[in-house]
Amino acid sequence: MDIDDILREVDPASHGIPLETRDLQALTRLWVAERSAPELLNWPADGLFERVNSKIKSQIERIEDMTGDMDPKTNFALIVIQTELERYKFLVRSYLRTRIAKIDKHTLHYLSTEALRQRLSPTELAYATRHQALLHNHYLSSFLSSFPQRLQNLNDTAGNVSMIDSPDLDTAVFVRLLRDKDVYGKGTDVDTILPAANGDVLIMRWSSAKGLVEDGDAELV
Amino acid sequence: MYGDLGIKLVQHAKRTQNLAHLPPYQTELVRAVTREVRDLNKDVDDLLEPFQGSFDPSEDQAIAYTLLVNHISMRRNKRCLLAYHRTRTDKLEELVWNGVDVVDLSGQQVRDAGASRGNTGVASGDGSTSSLSPQEEDYVRQYGDLLAAYKGQWTDIDLTGSLEPPRDLFIDVRVLKDAGEIQTEYGAITLTKNSQFYVRQGDVERLIAQGYLQKLS
Numbered sequence: 263m264d265i266d267d268i269l270r271e272v273d274p275a276s277h278g279i280p281l282e283t284r285d286l287q288a289l290t291r292l293w294v295a296e297r298s299a300p301e302l303l304n305w306p307a308d309g310l311f312e313r314v315n316s317k318i319k320s321q322i323e324r325i326e327d328m329t330g331d332m333d334p335k336t337n338f339a340l341i342v343i344q345t346e347l348e349r350y351k352f353l354v355r356s357y358l359r360t361r362i363a364k365i366d367k368h369t370l371h372y373l374s375t376e377a378l379r380q381r382l383s384p385t386e387l388a389y390a391t392r393h394q395a396l397l398h399n400h401y402l403s404s405f406l407s408s409f410p411q412r413l414q415n416l417n418d419t420a421g422n423v424s425m426i427d428s429p430d431l432d433t434a435v436f437v438r439l440l441r442d443k444d445v446y447g448k449g450t451d452v453d454t455i456l457p458a459a460n461g462d463v464l465i466m467r468w469s470s471a472k473g474l475v476e477d478g479d480a481e482l483v
Numbered sequence: 484m485y486g487d488l489g490i491k492l493v494q495h496a497k498r499t500q501n502l503a504h505l506p507p508y509q510t511e512l513v514r515a516v517t518r519e520v521r522d523l524n525k526d527v528d529d530l531l532e533p534f535q536g537s538f539d540p541s542e543d544q545a546i547a548y549t550l551l552v553n554h555i556s557m558r559r560n561k562r563c564l565l566a567y568h569r570t571r572t573d574k575l576e577e578l579v580w581n582g583v584d585v586v587d588l589s590g591q592q593v594r595d596a597g598a599s600r601g602n603t604g605v606a607s608g609d610g611s612t613s614s615l616s617p618q619e620e621d622y623v624r625q626y627g628d629l630l631a632a633y634k635g636q637w638t639d640i641d642l643t644g645s646l647e648p649p650r651d652l653f654i655d656v657r658v659l660k661d662a663g664e665i666q667t668e669y670g671a672i673t674l675t676k677n678s679q680f681y682v683r684q685g686d687v688e689r690l691i692a693q694g695y696l697q698k699l700s
Contacts, residue, residue, distance in 0.1 A: 318639045341652055348649040348685060355640050356648075362633075366576070389633045396629065400572060400622040405517045405564050410524040413561055 285313055286350075293357045295475070295482040298436065300468050301429040302364045302372060305383040314354060321347050361386065364429070369394045371428040431469045437480040438463050445480075446470060486556055488516045489563035496570040505574050508616040513564065520560050523553045575615075575623050579630055582643055582692055641688075654684045655699040662695040 288310055296303055321343060328340050365372055365382065369390050372378045379387060406414050415425070432448075439445070439462045446455050447466045458464060463483060464471075474480040492512055499506060530546055531538055540547035615623070634642050662674040667686045674680070674695065690696045 315637075315639065322639060344683070344685075345649075345652045348652060351640050352649050354637070355642055356646060358637065358640070358642060359646060385633060385636045389629065392629050393626070396622060396625050397569075397572065400618055401565065401568055403618045403621075404568055404616065405513055408517050409520055409561065410557075413520070413524075413557060 281313075282317065285310060285317070289314060289353055289357070291481065293353050293360075296357055296360050298482040299475075300433045300435070301431060302361060302378075302381050304381050305361075305386070311354075311383075314350075318347065318350060318354075321350075362389070365390050366393065368427055368429055369397075370426045374426060431472075432467045434465050435468045435471055436463060436465050436483045437471045437474065438483050439474075439480050441479055443474070443479050445474065486559055486563075488512060488519060489560045492516060492563045492567040496567045499570050499574060505571065505578075505614050507614040508571070508619060509567075510616060513567070516560050516564055520557050523557050523560075527553050571619065572622060572626075575619065576626055579623060579627050580643055582689070649684065652683060653681055654687075656680055656682060656687055656691070656696040657699055658695065659697050660695050662690055665690070 288306070292303075292306060292310075325340060325343060325347070328336050328343075365386060372382065373390055373394060382390060402414075439458050439460055442457075442459050444455050445458045445464060445466070447453065447464075447470045456464070464480075471480065471482075475482060492509065495506070495509055495512070527550055530550060538546075657679050658674045658676055661676050664671050664673045665686065667683060672680060672682065674690075679699070687696055691698055
């Protein structure tokens, strides 16, 4: 079974799957989506990461318990668990780092409105605020403080040029449809409406795909 | 000419992007560009002074254009300065993420860069020839603290770990520099130069990043 099968199986209706499996699937999906989307996506609000963290903790403890055992059978199980743990940790790490990279790139943009701030987790918000303050201080002490007062801002929008850089929402992303739907895509010359079936993979602008992904009609690949 | 110095800064920044190490901070250039901005601003004030705040651009077009050019030049210089500093801080942040020691970062990275490219000519270890400005050193220190604070929320994950997907639990490594003895779950290993080991990746990740070990594929 490869990752696509796993992802396809994710269905809110399937309560037969244990919570742990669903968490892992949710994490994998979040990771894939975060890596392909040009802008920062919402931080999962349902306590997914608290659960993931406690799982990792308990696995680490389990490994510590098992290490003392010299039985070759446990040794084998140990390797399996450790490998799984490393992979789990990699998913979380890569996910968090991707988010941090995006936040660092467009800090002021994500701090500018309340709606955008909501996308960050509390720790990320603290990090972003502090990082921006550090940067501003650095600029100030390096050169900005000797500038005339009205040129000291970092968020000027005068002259139709905003100093706040924001992510390009029109970049292309690949999405896979999760149900049959007519997909509306914005084009360079003409907008098109394309009938697409469940499982189709399309390439389209993120600005057009965003709604589909948020409604659960499609997922990023 | 207005902006000549600004473009130099941007060129420096551009070059920095492709370098393995951080070139010395252009204190003189930064100061000169800042001075240019101050001079321009003074010109603007001088030009506007006789009008006492009742300047009408359509009446005196020559002055209006001068003002416009001055304003645009100032903004451009500011952008150049911001771009230059941002490029450098990005570079510094990358170093912090990679776990380069912050305290003796300034001298060390020049040596590191020299060593990795195999030429021994560049050696400037003492603090007086640091390639960082004092402000940058402050910044690095504070950013390091910030990162440590953020990482503290995720102690089990080790955020600065490898971003390569883990393939095998155990890997072959060769020791490049004596690293002394390390403790693993399977007992202590003494890492002496040129020896080879089959170890758990998680145990030696740090040492690989610091250049003590080399991963063999």
